[in-house]
Amino acid sequence: MEWTRIYEGKAKILYETGESESFVQSFKDDATAFNALKKGTILHKGPINCQFSSTLFPMLENKGIPTHFLGRVAPNAMKIRRLKMVPLEVVVRNRVAGSLVKRLGLNEGTELLHPVLEWYYKRDDLGDPIVNRDHIDVLRLASHAVLAEVERLARKTNDVLVPFFAGKDILLVDMKLEFGVGESGKVCLGDEISADTCRFWDSKTLDKMDKDRFRQDLGQVEEHYLELFRRVVGHDPEF
Numbered sequence: 149m150e151w152t153r154i155y156e157g158k159a160k161i162l163y164e165t166g167e168s169e170s171f172v173q174s175f176k177d178d179a180t181a182f183n184a185l186k187k188g189t190i191l192h193k194g195p196i197n198c199q200f201s202s203t204l205f206p207m208l209e210n211k212g213i214p215t216h217f218l219g220r221v222a223p224n225a226m227k228i229r230r231l232k233m234v235p236l237e238v239v240v241r242n243r244v245a246g247s248l249v250k251r252l253g254l255n256e257g258t259e260l261l262h263p264v265l266e267w268y269y270k271r272d273d274l275g276d277p278i279v280n281r282d283h284i285d286v287l288r289l290a291s292h293a294v295l296a297e298v299e300r301l302a303r304k305t306n307d308v309l310v311p312f313f314a315g316k317d318i319l320l321v322d323m324k325l326e327f328g329v330g331e332s333g334k335v336c337l338g339d340e341i342s343a344d345t346c347r348f349w350d351s352k353t354l355d356k357m358d359k360d361r362f363r364q365d366l367g368q369v370e371e372h373y374l375e376l377f378r379r380v381v382g383h384d385p386e387f
């Protein structure tokens with residue numbers, strides 16, 4: 149069956165495959181930062197991020213977090229459940245980094261007393277503004293019940309991932325999650341979990357192993373994506 153491209157984003161492409169309950173999402177090597185003002189490519193990023201996410205989604209499912217993942221179909225592509233996406237980015241933070249340094253005037257790396265959850269409205273033309281529950285409500289972006297479930301699952305995802313990565317000598321500094329609602333009304337984790345969407349630091353050296361290497365021109369971007377992959381997945385990616 150032919151795949152029909154229905155949406156192309158900055159890092160992924162969504163295809164219809166003729167199956168009514170699934171899509172295929174493929175991962176690109178393209179990298180963007182600062183609302184796409186900075187553009188480039190990271191060698192093998194597509195397959196690395198796809199296989200990294202394909203390792204984490206089933207692990208999260210086993211811990212009771214529903215995800216859209218249905219199986220990997222190519223080195224850089226996975227079959228996913230069709231969801232009605234909630235137009236919010238949910239950021240969960242364990243340490244201060246990125247925009248929080250500027251917003252709260254805290255030093256990068258400061259440990260937060262407890263995980264901090266933030267909502268961002270997915271609107272490229274507005275630069276994805278931070279929003280609160282009242283904004284979400286008046287914009288009718290999600291019902292109270294869906295929002296409560298999204299928050300519960302986002303916090304639970306963090307509670308599962310922090311010790312998982314700590315066991316691999318990696319600090320999960322922060323991450324961005326996206327959720328959607330399936331046919332049955334079940335809220336599922338969607339999108340991806342990768343070095344593009346999370347900040348990962350080596351817990352011994354505090355070396356950055358994520359997209360900040362690209363954002364901040366730190367060099368050795370591919371090498372760090374690969375090292376992170378090997379540490380987490382336990383073998384080399386398939387290209």
Ligand code: UDP
Binds near residue numbers: 239246276
């Ligand atoms: N993030 C993302 N997509 C975005 C914005 C942020 O995946 O459009 C991730 C980012 O990689 C980090 C977390 O969300 O892990 C928090 O990002 P922050 O708000 O600090 O913004 P940034 O400084 O990355 O723009």
